[in-house]
Amino acid sequence: MPxxxxxxxWEAHVIRSAQGEPDLLFVDLHLVHEVTxxxxxxxxxxxxxxxxxxxxxxxxxxxxxxTRGGLRSADELSRKQMEVLAENCRAEGIPLHQMGSxxxxxxxxxGPELGxxxxxxxxxxxxSHTSTHGAFGALAFGIGTSEVELVLATQxxxxxxxxxxxxxxxxxxxxxxxxxDIVLGLIGRMGTSAGQGHLVEYxxxxxxxxxxxxxxxxxxxxxxxGAKAGMVAPDDTTFAYVEGRPHAPKGAAWEKALxxxxxxxxxxxxxxxxxxxxxxxxxxxxxxxxxxxAQVVPVTxxxxxxxSETDERALRYMDLRPGVALADIAIDRVFxxxxxxxxxxxxxxxxxxxxxxxxxxxxxxxxxxxxTSVKLAAEKxxxxxxxxxxxxxxxxxxxxxxxxxxxxxxxxxxxxxxTSNRNFEGRQGSGGRTHLMSPPMAAAAALTGHLVDVRELI
Amino acid sequence: xxxLDLADVDTDQIIPKQFLKRVERTGYGPYLFYDWRARGxxxxxxxxxxxxxxxxxxxxxxxGSSREHAPWALRxxxxxxxxxxxxxxxxxxxxxxxxxxxxxxxxxxxxxxxxLVNEDPSVEVTADLERQVVRGEGFEYPFVIDLFAREMLLxxxxxxxxxxxxxxxxxxxxxxxxxxxxxVR
Ligand code: SF4
Numbered sequence: 001m002p003x004x005x006x007x008x009x010w011e012a013h014v015i016r017s018a019q020g021e022p023d024l025l026f027v028d029l030h031l032v033h034e035v036t037x038x039x040x041x042x043x044x045x046x047x048x049x050x051x052x053x054x055x056x057x058x059x060x061x062x063x064x065x066x067t068r069g070g071l072r073s074a075d076e077l078s079r080k081q082m083e084v085l086a087e088n089c090r091a092e093g094i095p096l097h098q099m100g101s102x103x104x105x106x107x108x109x110x111g112p113e114l115g116x117x118x119x120x121x122x123x124x125x126x127x128s129h130t131s132t133h134g135a136f137g138a139l140a141f142g143i144g145t146s147e148v149e150l151v152l153a154t155q156x157x158x159x160x161x162x163x164x165x166x167x168x169x170x171x172x173x174x175x176x177x178x179x180x181d182i183v184l185g186l187i188g189r190m191g192t193s194a195g196q197g198h199l200v201e202y203x204x205x206x207x208x209x210x211x212x213x214x215x216x217x218x219x220x221x222x223x224x225x226g227a228k229a230g231m232v233a234p235d236d237t238t239f240a241y242v243e244g245r246p247h248a249p250k251g252a253a254w255e256k257a258l259x260x261x262x263x264x265x266x267x268x269x270x271x272x273x274x275x276x277x278x279x280x281x282x283x284x285x286x287x288x289x290x291x292x293x294a295q296v297v298p299v300t301x302x303x304x305x306x307x308s309e310t311d312e313r314a315l316r317y318m319d320l321r322p323g324v325a326l327a328d329i330a331i332d333r334v335f336x337x338x339x340x341x342x343x344x345x346x347x348x349x350x351x352x353x354x355x356x357x358x359x360x361x362x363x364x365x366x367x368x369x370x371x372t373s374v375k376l377a378a379e380k381x382x383x384x385x386x387x388x389x390x391x392x393x394x395x396x397x398x399x400x401x402x403x404x405x406x407x408x409x410x411x412x413x414x415x416x417x418x419t420s421n422r423n424f425e426g427r428q429g430s431g432g433r434t435h436l437m438s439p440p441m442a443a444a445a446a447l448t449g450h451l452v453d454v455r456e457l458i
Numbered sequence: 459x460x461x462l463d464l465a466d467v468d469t470d471q472i473i474p475k476q477f478l479k480r481v482e483r484t485g486y487g488p489y490l491f492y493d494w495r496a497r498g499x500x501x502x503x504x505x506x507x508x509x510x511x512x513x514x515x516x517x518x519x520x521x522g523s524s525r526e527h528a529p530w531a532l533r534x535x536x537x538x539x540x541x542x543x544x545x546x547x548x549x550x551x552x553x554x555x556x557x558x559x560x561x562x563x564x565x566x567x568x569x570x571x572x573x574l575v576n577e578d579p580s581v582e583v584t585a586d587l588e589r590q591v592v593r594g595e596g597f598e599y600p601f602v603i604d605l606f607a608r609e610m611l612l613x614x615x616x617x618x619x620x621x622x623x624x625x626x627x628x629x630x631x632x633x634x635x636x637x638x639x640x641x642v643r
Contacts, residue, residue, distance in 0.1 A: 015631045016624055020605050024624060026631050028639055036525065038481035049618070055641040064479065077479035084481050095642050116640050128524040128548055142548050144526035145483075146555035146617075154621045156628055160604060192466050193518040193544055226518065228547050253638035260636065292466050292521075310465045310516075403523075405475045424470040424522060426493050 002267035004164045005233050006199040009139040009264070013122045015156060022158040028121040030151050031107045032059040032094065034085040035405070036126030040149035041088040051092040053155040058116060059089050060097040062106045064405040067368050067395035071099055078406065092152075105371020105397045108132040108339040112216065113373055115245025119234035119261040124151060129339050129421065131222040135215035136242070137234035137264045139199070142223065162228050163273040165198045166266075169206035171281030176455040178349070179214030180341060180419070180438035182206070183221040184286035186278060188296040195227030198273065201266060202232050206280040212241040213345040220340045221421050224293040233265040287326050287451055288423045288436040290314030295423075299326050299441065299453045317425050318433050319413075326451045329435070331415045334365035334446040335428070336392075336439055338402035338420035342370030346419065346439040347378050351386040353443035353457055359391035360449030366393040366408070368400040392446070404429045417445035459583045460502055460510035461575045467515055468522035469549065473531040486527055487534030502535075506579035514571045514583075515542045520549025520560075529556040539585035541592060543568050554607045557614065561585050561592060567599045587611055 003011075016024040030053075037059070044050065051057060064078040071079065082098065089096040097103040103110060108129055111117040119137035124130060126148040133140035143157065151157055169182060200222055207215065215232045222230030232238075239258060242248045249257045284298035291314040297304060305322045306312040315322070320329070336342065336350050347369065359365045367387050369375035375397055378384055384394045401408040402420040410416055410432025419442050420427075423434035435451060444454040477489040494500045501507065513532070519542040520528060529552045532540065539559040553560040563571075574581050574594065583594040587608060592599045610617060621628075 016627045022604075022606055024621065024627070026628070026635075028635075029642075035478050039483045039526075042481065042483075047616075047618070055643060058642040075479075081479055081481060116642065118640060121639070126524060128522065142524040144524055144529075144548060144552035144555060146526060147551065150618050150621065153618045154628065155632075156621050156624075158606070158617070158621065160606075192521055193546070196518075196544060196547060226521065226546060247640040247642070249638040249640075256636070257638045292468075308465065309463070313464070403470075403475050405478065422468075422470070422522060424468045426474060427470055430474070430493055 002270040004266045004270045004272065005137065005201050005231060005264060006139065006164050007270070009120065009122065010161060012120065013139070022160045025122060025157050025159050027124050027151050027155050027157055028056060029111070029116055029123045030057045031111055031123065031125035031130070032057060032148070033063055033107050033127065034061045034081045035063040036145050037088070037148055038081060038084050039145050040152055043149045044152055049153045051094060051152045054093040056155060057094045057152070058097070059085060059094050060104055060107050060110055061085060061099055063399045063403065065099050065398040066406050067398050067400045067408060073407070102372050102376065105373065106339045106342070106399055108220065109343060109370035109374065112136065112212070113245070113371055115242055115248035118242055118248070118257070119238060119264050124157060128223045129220050131227070131230045132216050132220040132339055134219040134222070134229050134231035135212060136238055137231060137261070139229060139231065141229040163198045165195065165200045165227070166272040166275045167200060167202045167278060168204040168275060169202065169278045169280050170204045171206060171279045173206060173280045174283065176440065176458055177283050177285055178438040178440065179210055179217040181283050181286045182278065182280060183218045184288070184293065184296050184436065185283050186276070187221065187225045187293045188286065190225045190276070192224065192292050192294045193226040195222060195225045198227050200227040200230045202230060207232055208235065211345060212237060213343045216343070217340055221293065224421060234261050285438060285441050285454055287441065289318065289320060289326065291317055291423055291425050293421065293423060293436060296436070297326065299451060301326055327453065328450065329415070330450045331363060331417050331435070331445055333410060333414055333416040334363060334442050335368070335401045335416055335418040335420065336366070336442050337368030337370070337400050339370060340421040341419035341439050342368060342374065344374050344377050347374070347383050350439040350443040351383045353440045353454060354390045354447065355386055357390055357447050359446045362449050363446055365391065365446040366395055366401070368395045368408070369397050372397045401428050403427060417442045417451065459512040459514055459571070459575050459581060460507040461572045462501060462513060462515040463572050465516035466518045466521055469520055469525050469528040470522055472520070472528040473525065478525060478527055483530060484534060486531035487536070490531040490535045509536065511536060511538045512583055512585055513537050513540045514568060514575065515540060517543040519545050521546040524548045526552045526556065529553045529558045533558050541568060541571060541585065554610055555617070557611060559585055559587055559611060561601045563592060563599055563601055
């Protein structure tokens with residue numbers, strides 16, 4: 001029977017399956033952060049249990065770390081969460097990359113960066129954007145805190161087999177159009193829940209042509225159209241990215257791994273429950289206008305007429321009227337960051353737009369690298385100087401204004417061009433208004449002070 | 459029963475991030491839908507819905523962040539069941555772990571429930587897990603639920619203990635794993 005990539009990944013991790021019960025899957029890597037884990041560790045303690053495989057578990061602080069001023073500038077509760085994580089990791093022997101470490105960063109940025117994320121693995125984390133790791137041909141999805149506790153205790157997860165969807169992307173991406181626009185366009189077309197109950201494989205020549213960073217951006221946002229996981233079959237691009245990283249296999253082990261990884265593709269003739277075709281050559285840079293990622297249009301477009309109560313509510317919240325040209329919307333803030341778009345390639349793309357120009361006087365703009373090592377690498381290339389010379393704030397790594405659990409938030413009514421993944425009401429600060437877009441688009445908005453087609457600037 | 463006639467209610471709304479800094483599993487009830495309630499006039503604050511144990515809502519309920527704090531807050535507030543045309547996958551899983559019943563019904567039936575409660579806020583509707591029906595006066599809507607989830611909810615089983623029973627299988631699997639797979643240290 002020809003099998004899909006998802007099917008192969010799934011079957012390789014089944015420990016046990018029984019009629020009427022979910023499959024019991026083995027977890028190869030469990031990523032842990034400060035916000036969704038304290039109750040799980042507490043649960044373990046109360047039941048007298050311990051972490052079964054601390055050697056397959058790794059933790060970092062990212063969600064509420066301050067991005068300037070060091071630990072002392074964190075509020076008391078955030079500091080407590082970070083301390084509790086450190087204590088839990090110490091007690092259970094789990095490696096922790098916390099503030100101050102060169103390996104600290106957003107959990108979905110450091111996994112790939114350290115070579116911990118590899119093809120064929122099953123990866124979970126108490127965070128919905130765990131789908132990011134699927135870019136390596138891994139099965140990766142977010143779990144809740146009770147499941148975090150279960151994985152800590154057993155290294156297993158009971159899961160019901162999901163359906164298979166394929167997204168086939170063809171056609172060359174036009175200049176100024178990025179991986180972010182592929183996925184924003186897709187979500188706009190499919191809506192917020194079309195992927196529910198499905199594992200999605202992104203393929204086709206355009207996806208094959210994307211860098212690992214681009215593939216991660218696409219897989220990252222799978223959850224925004226409801227998919228359980230997103231993945232891309234591994235290929236030479238994947239192997240080249242993984243090779244030589246701290247936790248990548250070496251020598252003879254590398255060769256063995258490669259042999260296995262090359263089998264991780266959907267067999268010819270394998271059946272999907274649905275196939276979605278995307279023609280990338282017709283795409284334009286996309287910008288969200290509403291409060292879900294599906295409320296999105298090309299930047300050359302206008303705010304659409306509302307079709308539902310949800311649309312009307314979004315228009316009210318965003319203080320927008322139908323028919324307004326996107327390019328006429330002025331912004332106050334710019335955020336370049338998050339696990340969707342804060343890797344080195346993203347910063348380079350934004351910097352290339354900014355080079356030699358200046359942030360609009362009415363705009364406050366900041367760059368928050370996805371990890372400390374992205375930050376250091378960017379500084380080595382002088383990207384920090386490009387941003388700073390243009391008037392951007394250059395911060396330390398963390399989730400920052402993607403969700404505003406640290407001091408980086410929008411004031412009520414402020415409007416932000418953001419490279420993150422969620423434009424929900426209040427996501428970046430109570431009353432704040434978020435427009436999602438690619439890093440070059442956010443850079444362009446910073447320069448002009450309004451939403452703008454980056455192609456006018458390049 | 460209380461109505462929340464909106465699609466795509468995300469977990470950022472159900473429990474805003476400023477309340478994720480606690481390290482406990484309880485005490486989230488007062489912060490349920492905090493930002494919406496702070497603006498005043500929020501439906502759940504109307505006296506006629508006080509004490510409601512069933513919430514009926516729009517499609518894709520619980521989308522967004524995986525925070526289990528969302529079902530914790532709903533439960534702490536007093537809800538025992540949520541009825542909607544569809545739920546985000548992680549949220550639904552979190553509900554079952556929390557002892558909260560997530561019931562999926564077709565659009566038209568959810569619409570009927572919302573109309574009912576809008577007309578008469580005191581209308582009684584029961585989500586019966588044992589018989590797998592949502593029933594009220596003159597109607598009975600059957601719903602499907604994963605067998606395993608149903609057992610978990612009805613019997614309040616300790617899922618970790620259930621998995622631990624398969625320790626021999628887990629150990630055997632661990633021995634079979636490729637030796638080049640990464641360890642974190
Ligand atoms: S950057 Fe944003 S989306 Fe990504 S893990 Fe952090 S909070 Fe979640």
